[in-house]
Amino acid sequence: MQENPASDSTLVKADDISVSFAGRQILHGVSLTIERGRIVTLIGPNGAGKTTLVRVILGMLTADSGEIWKRPGLTIGYMPQRLHVEPTLPISVLRFLQLTGIRDRASILELLEQLKVAHLADQQLRNISGGELQRVLLGRALLRKPSLLILDEPAQGVDVNGQIELYQLIDGIAEQNTCGILMISHDLHLVMSATDEVVCLNQHVCCHGKPEQVSNDPAYLALFGKGGVDTIAVYTHNHNHSHDIHGNVIEESGEKHG
């Protein structure tokens, strides 16, 4: 039973969460379950309450009503939407990662190696590119070996190739089956193929389920229109290759689908 918090693989179970700010309802009766080894993706228009829901799960915000169950001893790795690097603060990538309290250079370098940014370890944080910074942030989230990884628009400000690579990395993390992943994303076409469950949020949960189901759901269509669906349709019918943002086939396999 997925719904049972006692289930071994359940990490977080949010039940009937409502939040309002200054009389404006941001979240209304939202329920969500995150399991180990699975990727849950939150999608929804601006102002839909995605970040608010994440903040409730992180414990940085208290819901007006509803309950959050977290597995005891749950370690959360969080990747914020953006990091403003204060120009007056000189700090290297390595030192930034050591702020987690993990000081061991070798294990940090090993992680950076996996993220393909080990060569940046001694660079100043403010001198690396946007895409590199996102990887470093992902590294910081992973460093404490979290059982739950929460990513707030991980590919924001990253170029197309960088986005694809970043989502491949995240997919790889999920496949190691050591943690569950909750991700906010606008990159529907890129995320859908990797994700196990999509939750379409607009104050309340409009629809949720597997990507193919959600993309045919009337509530989803009402929010995102036909355009989104076309892009996704390409994906759900082609599991042997992937596309860049223009729909071109990348990597070795298969003929091109029109």
Next chain:
Amino acid sequence: MADFILYALVAGLSLAIVAGPLGSFVVWRRMSYFGDTLAHSALLGISLGLLLDLNLQLSIICICVLTGILLMSMNHQLTVATDTLLGILAHSALAIGVVLLALTGSTQVSLEAYLFGELLTISTPDLALIVTVSTIVFVILLSFWNKFLSFTVHEELASIEGVKVEKLRYLLVILMAVTTAAALKIVGVLLITSLLIIPPAAARQLARSPEQMAIMAGLIGSVSVLGGLTAAFLANTPVGPSIVVTAALIFLVLYLLPIPAKKHT
């Protein structure tokens, strides 16, 4: 060496050493206005102390700490921008302090001494207070260094990684308030903030890590104290302002010097 020189030297250096790391946080967290407001409120502490016949040092420290805590708790709730709020509070506190001081009719304090410092006339209890406060602040900064740094870089990340962000925020303000109160004798109300921000700002030009910046700031501050004292002796200039002028010159030199272009590697 005459006692008063020794006193001035020890007091100045111990403050400069702790002002390096503390001031670095003021610079990184953009709290220099905040520091100014704390310093201005110190004058209110003096006036109230005289009016109520309290120990002056104690009343200065209390008023500074109270102001700091008040500012922290007001910050989120008002529809006035932070810099406006700080400006209002700083100058009101200064003005109320001066008015109250006039009302006490006291001749035992010279306003100028508190505005610009009187390092060369500090007493043994003054010195003891400055050294004690500097040592305590330094030890606290050192033991929470990584946590302070983490929450300065990104508060949410720090909080998720288990840093008690809210407590640190107050702790930092209390450290600033206590240091400001102790430093009053050295550079005075109007110049305290400069001792906190100029050395770290100068050190930023050379530093490659937060730790380097903090240590270099301590060194630059110490050199400024030595320079200021020397100027005071050779040219009979006021000590507090001379210290700040020295620091400002160091800052200028470091910014004008061509620094090897490491920045864009």
